[in-house]
Amino acid sequence: MTGDTTRQEAVHPPSAPVAARTVPQQSPTPLGRLVATVERLRREVLEAQAAADGRALVELAKGILIGQLNCTPAAAARQLDLLCRESGTSRLELAADIVNQASRDHVSEIAAAFVDRAGTDDDPVGHPTVSVRLRTAESGMLAAASDTQAVADSLLTHALDPLGAVAVAVWTAVPDGSLALAGHAGFPPGEAARWRHVPPGVSTVAGLALRERRLVTLPRTRRTGLPSIGHLQWPDGGRMAVPTGTGGRIHGVLEICWPQPLAPQPPQIERQVEALAELCARTMDAAPPGDPAVGDAVLPDVAELTDLAEGLQDPAVVLTPVLDSEGRLTDFRIRHVGSRFVDPVGRPRGDVNGALLLEAYPMAAAENGLFDIIERVHATGEPFRAERMSLTALVDQIPLTSVADISVSRHGAAVLLIWRIEDETARLANLLQHAQRLGRIGGFEENLATGETTWNAQLYALHGLPATADPVPLRELPGHAHPDDSAALGRFLRALLGHRRPSSVNFRLQRPDGITRHIRVVAEPVLDADRRLHAVRGAYQDISAQHWTEVALAATRDQLAHTEAESAERNRLALQLQHAIMPPTPPAIEAPGMRVAVRYRPAETESLVGGDWYDTVVLPSGLIMLSVGDVAGHGIEAATGMVVLRNALRGLAVTGAGPGQLLSWLNTVTHHLAKHVTATAVCGLYDPGTRLLRWARAGHLPPVLVRGDQAEAFPLIEGLLLGALPDVAYSEREVRLEPDDTLLMYTDGLVERRDSSVQDSLGHLVNAAAAGAGDLDARLDRLLAGSRSDTDDDTCVIGIQVG
DSSP states (O other): OOOHHHHHHHHSSSOOOOOGOOOOEEEEEEEHHHHHHHHHHHHHHHHHHHHHHHHHHHHHHHHHHHHTOOOOOOHHHHHHHHHHHHHHHOOHHOOOOHHHHHHHHHHHHHHHGGGGGTTTTSSTHHHHHHHHHHHHHHHHHHHHTOOOOHHHIIIIIIIIIITOOEEEEEEEOOOSSOOOEEEEEEHHHHHHHHHHHHHOOOHHHHHHHHHSSSSSSOOOOHHHHHTTTTTTTTTTEEEEEEEEEETEEEEEEEEESSSSSSOOOOOOHHHHHHHHHHHHHHHHHHSSSOGGGGTSSSSSSHHHHHHHHHOSSSSSSEEEEOOTTTTTTTEEEEEOOOOTTOTTTOOOOGGGGTTTTHOOOGGGOOOOOOOHHHHHHHHHHHEEEEEEEEEEEEETTTEEEEEEEEEEEEEETEEEEEEOOOOHHHHHHHHHHHHHHHTTTEEEEEEEETTOOEHHHHHHHHOOTTSSSSOOOOGGGGBBBGGGGGHHHHHHHHHIISSSEEEEEEEEEEEETSEEEEEEEEEEEEEOOTTTTEEEEEEEEEOOOHHHHHHHHHHHHHHHHHHHHHHEEEEEEEEHHHHHHHHHHHHOOOEETTEEEEEOOOOGGGGOOOOEEEEEETTTOOEEEEEEEEEESOOOHHHHHHHHHHHHHHHHTOOOOOHHHHHHHHHHHHHHHHHTEEEEEEEEEEETTTTTEEEEHHHHHHHHETTTTTTEEEEOOOOOOBBBBSSHHHHHHHEEETTEEEEEEEEEGGGGTTTOHHHHHHHHHHHHHHHHSSSSHHHHHHHHHTOOSSSSSOEEEEEEOOO
């Protein structure tokens, strides 16, 4: 019991020593003596109850030893004392271990979870104390099984107070969705009286656990905004709430209160709380415990529901829960099918009666489907009703869906499911009515023999006439139409009435309210047995919105055609400019000590004219400048920006400055002189005499060096893209090339993919470059043909082979 004492002292610090108090002693009054006496008696009663619960646990362990050893009670007591001395544990701890080993129940599993954690900082309570707490609480709760108030007291005293909890509430879930306070401990009497009943729809901590059907932990009650019992006493305290239930049914909620904010709890503590809720559920379950082995027995609830189902006018199904060996809900058995049962896919009653719900209707297992609804009603007791819910069933692996009104309610341990399949004729008529309303369509029929014309309600609205007005016959339509449409209406009437052919016409209807609507009439003749014209039927449709849409589209098409012509001209000029500076198939460039080859592939679409550039020039100093770059964007702006930057870099290179300084000057040009332009670039200066290459980069991918059958990308040295900031310094690196080395400089159109990172794409390029062989032109052709880029961007590759 040492672990328990330590935890209690940590939660409830002892009072200060008497010598430290400065309050003067006063003579006790008669009322004070009476209060002290009542408090002393209360403590003695609690201590007696705790001792009785502990004795009950010890006696239970003795009974187990009697059965296992086949000995007398006295011998079992001696054996228990002997085991205590040998193991160095208390009688309560040893008794709890004996009960755990014999029972092998959920409490035993929870206690076993603490075996490897006993005495650690994470769990100062330790395994023995957990076993004693749970088993002692179980003894006290079973002894007071009919008294939920006593159950709450036992829970708090034996199991929850050592965890630092100060109060516990046991709620009963009422089928109407409300909560009733069945038992409590630690709360002031007035507070408990205020929370005797929580109406349906009121959000509380216990209601949240019931609604979500899981353990809920709230570190600070105040932050959630959810009221509950005791929130005024401990406004910043923590809460745990867990549903209590057996056999898939939730009987209520166990709510635990802490006075201070609750730190995150380890899974073992949460499982311990769930075990306490399971023990609590056993005392709340008035029904006999379910046994899967006798699950097919006819319960009184089923017999009553069967009579009720037969008395209903709607199809009804009686369901009972099917539990596994551990008492968990797995399915529902269809125990009775009403005589008025209508299957959604037309099966007879005998094919469904007696089957499992998920076997008869496997599609009910869909998320938020019928099975979830029935499971929720069975768990909480709260009935469910819905109109026009879709029911899907499989017939020869083909899903067929019906629409039905659903009602699900729990009666004892059984569930009553009622559905009313929507009549197909009424459903189609309802669909037709909505279709006519949405499509602004009105139907008519005109009997030529009697002269009677019948309209539906939508047709009166189209004509702007009250429902009491006389319908307008087809022959009188020209008098209600725009004069310019008389000829078209005349041809329509001759084809329909004269030649007895189906016909249609569009005309402008001039309504009595002065509004003109564009109408389409579609009609067909109805012939009698002698092939004579008997009637005409058809429909009117308001096509005003379509007409004005077509007018607007025609104007838009004209405007788009003009815009497209301008855009095509701009793209043509940009493409000419780009090809003039960088032709798609440039000739090989000869330079001292090296050979330079270029491959340039324009974008696949002319509207994506880009800003890629390359340049190779022998400077007056004898150095060779190698550069490649890419201006962001497409179109004439990118092409002109490319021209500016390429020519500027060529002019700046004559100064003899290094590549870092050249990019710094080019950045200034980009930021100040080229409007709204950003770009990336790589610039290198190669000395043919020493074969030394100095290079720098501005946001561009690094060059790749191929030496023999090995390839490696240059490091990503610092270098911001051009035009982002006014003053930028660029780092330089040097590399000495060897004879037959090949240097590759390229734009991102060669490697960039939408579904891959830049590093992955660069790695693929390095592998492809190392695998290549042959002369320089063949190598570049293979790289261009094997490019995995999917960005439809320009692609430029420069290959430099050292002599």
